[in-house]
Amino acid sequence: MATPSTCSFLPPQLLRELAARRPEASARLEATLVVDEVIRRRRRDTPAGAAAAAVASFTAARSRAWTVHDAGRGTDLPGRVVRSAGDPPSGDVAVDEAAEGVEASLALFAEAFGRDSYDGRGGPVSATVHYGQDYVNAFWDGTQLVFGDGDGEVFDRFTVAIDVVAHEFSHAVVQHTADLVYEGQSGALNESVCDVFASCLVQRRRGETAAEADWLIGRGLFLPGVEARALRDMARPGTAYDDPAVGRDPQVGHLDDYVVTAEDNGGVHLNSGIPNRAFHLAATAIGGRSWETAGPIWYAALTSVGPRADFAGFAAATVAAAGDRVDAVRGAWEQVGVTPAARTGGARGGGRDAVAPAPRRVRVVRSGGFAGMVETGEVDLGSDDPRCAEVGTLLDRVDLPAAASGLGAGPGRSAVPDGFVYAFETPQVGRVELPEHALTADLRRLAGLVLPEHRRDA
Incomplete structure (x- = not known):
């Protein structure tokens, strides 16, 4: 059985960098970090029976494919019901954006990958908006999707970019399939496949081919005035933003540059750029529409690997699922330094180890x-x-x-x-x-x- 987990959209290093560069935002960032910790504690401390009861409470409304709640800027979940499947728009922009993103995610997985909701069994989706005070994050807590309103200075509300909603929905899918362990290469894969499916959703909605797509994740999440195209660029990892408020995009796109670090659970957000770029290369080499070509290959790989899959193991799974597109898929992984069917033996290249504290x-x-x-x-x-x-x-x-x-x-x-x-x-x-x-x-x-x-x- 999959292990419930909290999956939030903003990686911690970006929040830290933002706080260091913008001390006036420290109060909001502190609130975000504390709330995230409370959520993780809630998930860890909830007994299995209680977790099952919570799931059952959502399942009681199976006639509704999804429900969007309003937390009223508090942290009690799920909050007040505002809109459910079949209801007209509420007039609350965050509620309606979340509803649109959830519906689009359900449609993508059902129509492109043959999956019935995140759990494969038609599980109803619960989402909450207006979470916390100026909360600059979004997450999947093992039971539902939760979105903050942003700080109004650097980050807009986290429903403004539909791929943020799709990314968090995809974390729920990962939890109920491979349940990839959130550290090192398996953790980077966890992040990457969520970006892959989010990108497929955006391209599908725009009717774009892989060649036409911009391959950005979180476009529109940064407010005007911040030098940023998006939060991540799958085609060119490390180029999405460069601004004094948030620093420079630290992602890498080749295994030679793999970041060896004790932070960020082994650099999962930094190193996810490597498999992200592999997907972009595969999709553009295959041609056509990614949700119909490379996307199903990646989904098939996700449903065939185990929790400790590394880059080479996942690459081998994509090659096995590629059929007559095998050369394009294998070549994509090789261009980012990953050899399918041969384990890498861990990370290599330009990273840093944890620095021991100086005396006193x-x-x-x-x-x-x-x-x-x-x-x-x-x-x-x-x-x-x-x-x-x-x-x-x-x-x-x-x-x-x-x-x-x-x-x-x-x-x-x-x-x-x-x-x-x-x-x-x-x-x-x-x-x-x-x-x-x-x-x-x-x-x-x-x-x-x-x-x-x-x-x-x-």
Whole structure:
């Protein structure tokens, strides 16, 4: 049975970068990170029986293929019912955008891939909009789709781009098929196949061929004034944005450039550019309309691999499903440095390993989230930094090893798609990783003191 997970749209490194460059947005970003952690905790702490009951409550409305709720800028889910399948437009733009995106996603998977809803059994879809205060993310929490309104400064509402809705819906499909483990190459594949299906949906709605498509993910998500075409570019990873507010798109598009990192669950949002580009190359080499050509090949591969599939294993699955298009598919993977049917043995090339904390320094790193940004802060306990006293008191009070062992912390055990992960590095215990939902009040305060974007509220 698939493991429920929270899949949010913005990768953590983008949120961290944004906070570091725009301190005036720190309050909103802090709220987003805390809410994401609460959601992950809710999913992890919910007993299996309770989770089943929650699913049953949604299933009770099977006559409705989908329902859109309004959280009223709160965080209680699912919120007030506003619109269901068959209802006319509500007049609330976010509600109606979510409804349009869910209907389009259901149609794509049914008509192009022969799949009946995300679970393959006609499961009703629940979506919630107006989630949180200025919430700059979107996620699938294992039961429903949830969308924030953005911050009104850098990010627009997360329903404005229909591929954001499709991406999160696709995370639900991944959960109920391969259930790809969210770390390293399998985690990058998890992110990539969601972009693949989202791109297929956009191209299908526009009636575009693979050659005509722009291959952008999240176009329109950034507000005017931000130097960005979109959040990701499947054709040219690493070129989607370059702006002082958010930094430069860090994605890579070839295995030689694979980012080896302890952040972002092994760089899942950075390295997803490699299989993204492979799909673009395959689709354009095959020609025609991607949802009818390369898309079904990728869907067949997703339904045939296991949770720990790596790039080479997934590539081999696409080659096996390619039929008379095998040369185009194999060639696409080879152009990004992946050899199908031969395991890569892990990552290689220009990445970085985790940096051990310097003596007497406390370091906090936050990574993950839909945009995949990484933010780092540190405090030198031997300096005259005014934060030292409180940081020292908190370190005396918290038990990082116990928190980590209690949750099975670390990539692949506590990580969830698009979720935030905090790494605490101290002279006493070294590096300990915790998902956001595991942060106690003391740990949240510690992060708030050390991370730059938190200091305004600390």
